Amino acid sequence: MEDYAVDVEDVGKWFKAHEVRRSGSIVTRLMRKTYFKRALNDVSFRIRPGEIVALLGRNGSGKSTLIKILSGILHADSGRVRVLGFEPWTQRIELAQQLGVVLGAHGQLFWNLPAVDAFEYMRGVYNIERNEYTRRMRYFLKILDLEHVYNRQVRTMSLGEQMKCNFMASVLHNPKIVFLDEPTIGVDLPSKIALRKTVTELQARYKTTFILTTHIVEDISIAQRVILLSKGKVVFDDTRPKLEAMFGDKRHVELHVSEPGKIRFSRFGRVLERDGTMVKLEVSKSKLKTKSFFALLNRREVLDYRVAEPGLNFILNKFYAKLDREKR
């Protein structure tokens, strides 16, 4: 029997929401309509120790809700959840010692104090042995490039610095599994890169399991596996390369044309974008190799061109569009 780091089966979660009416008589306006929103709908998946999984989805797809259920913060209405063998809601405390959750930019930090105080606090909270604490602190300060930052007051830090410090505070106790909820929102590029690098290293060194929720596509480059949530349901659960290969028979061709009006581009593929002299086409791989396409590229009006695989953003949007179509 394999021991899974995360074992989720048929998990569902409802939220009660209120709708405030803005028209009608005073009485009806004072009464609220209550309706139920299904945040998670029969979600099932299993994650092995040491995996890095990206949990993707648009806003409102249920990603954060799922993470919170896995952490023991929220109570699942139905289904079975096991994280490191523990049931998160009833065994929250036992799980907590081996769990790290990075929520927001400064969840574990004290706003008025330097970040190092938060680390000291965490040392006490998780009972980290002194030497181990010093070792890990040195390690993280180096790899996250926080050596000149960690002694500063949190409120004076940039969002990226705060995020890195928060991350550090959340994993200082060497948890076996770490959840990151939208870790790179609003964060500068160097910090994003540092975070991604740290995650990869931790997984390599300690076989730490990671789940990161995000709707930023670059974040998933470090993940080997992608789970895509849409309206509370799992619509994709496979390796990242497989996701990237979807709609993989298409290529994006960006052309720079001196007289765009002269050429009928729709003959070759779907026009995705037009911007002055730039035209972006979606062309099937097979079409690329045809004589007519070759002729297009050789026309004197075509000044420059570039062929690329469709970006993950594009793939995702197509995926969502397909889902929306299927719904109707």
Place this chain on the structure above:
Amino acid sequence: MENRLIRDIKFYLLSQYFWWRSFLVYRGQAALWLIDSFIGIVYSYLTVAVIYTVSAGIAGWNYYQMLFLVSTATIVMNALYYNVNIGWLMELLRRGGMDPYLIRPYGRISIFLSSQEGLGSASAILGAFLVLLYSAFQIGVTPVSLLAYVVLLVVGGITLVLFTLMLIMLFYHLLRSAQFVNRLLSFVQKASQYPLIVYGFVGQLVFTLLIPVGFASYYPAEAFLSGISPMEFFEALLIAFSISAVSYVAFNKLQVYYTSGGG
């Protein structure tokens, strides 16, 4: 693993240390809060002083006895506010601010009690304590009365804290608003400054069984001032424990309704 209660207490104390450090970073603001809180208690004493200037007093209690009661009530309510900052907790619950705290390996109660600043009440506790000492000195202390007082005070205080936490979860679930709880406690604070008997039998019931403030202020004070039979002492403890137990269970049961900023 250590005893869970000991762990939770250690966590609470550790958190206090860091919240105080955070609080004292801005000395000016901190001083203002502390002074503010200190002055706030003067109001209660002034009220009693005025009443005793124009009359012979309340329900047979002399001035120092009243001071003792007012001090006890003030200490208890401020100790409650120190640990349970109602508005702030409700805010945290509403916008999912409890999440980073809930993932820590400690019991929910100690997480709630360790999740905030609002340390200004400490000076009110200190100020009231000084007046308490003064009035106690005027009245005279015996070991028995002191022991009964301290035990009832601590047990009552804990009961009140658990009760309030339960109320907060209840009103979070029902209304997402702290307004009612705030006003209720403000009302209870005013009422607890005076001997419960002035409110008649019904009033006494309300402030004992409905809102257990009586256990935290009136009964300890009475035990100190006019003595209490062992029977009554254990009765009070029993009832207080029962209310604590019910509050504790209800608080935990209500946790399933936490929605952390969603829904």
Place this chain on the structure above:
Amino acid sequence: MGVLKRVDRYLAVLVIGFKQQLAYKKDYFISLGFRIFASFIMIAVWTAVYLNSNVTSIGGFTLPQMYIYFFLINAIAIVSFNVPISENIQDDIQNGTITTALVKPVAYTSQVFLNSLGNNLFAGLAVTLPFIILISFIGHFVFTLQAVAFFLIEMALAFIISTFIFFLVGTMAIYLTNIWGIIAVTDSLYMLLGGGIVPLNLLPSWARGIFAVLPMQLSLYTPAATLLGIVSTGQIIQSLLVGAAWAVPLFILSAFVWNRVRGKITSVGG
């Protein structure tokens, strides 16, 4: 800009204030309920005091009069302390909504004033008035027309003064961010100095002297005493003059502070 248009706008703010009371019905009745309960506390306490002292009157007040006094005080307090002006200003400053309020065609200070006035008018008509009428029936006493006239003037003046004071307290939020403590102390002081704990006429003469020169009494004690008929016209005129004497410097101070504060808000960029 046509005068009528201006009046229209200001009227709109007033009406909104009025309507706000309707919208926040639940909050309203909760605070109302607690105010009534709070008056019961004082009544219970004073009953115990009278029983304990074994007297029928203290400082000229019989126990029934004491009851009526405290019910009146609380009915009046519903209007006097209706809108948490200081808290609202603090919220506006902390949430940054003050910058949007500043660009409205009605001056922020006027907004605060009129909004509060609207709220208070509603509270006065919907709650205080019926309450007072009820008390007069139960307490078997009548108000003279003259008393009512003076009552209204006192309430108006008290409104102006207290609005200035709470406005000033609220603006401190710009310098101190969190002013909950100051607000709480101000509220308590107002209650105490206004006669919400002890009818001011019961105080020893040296204390009465101090209270007489402070404006807070106009918010609670003076109106209640006027209706009860226990103050002479001379005393009423005196209180009104004291109030007016406070209103002028408070107005100047408020204008001055507001100018500085507004400068600070706009310079910080909200």
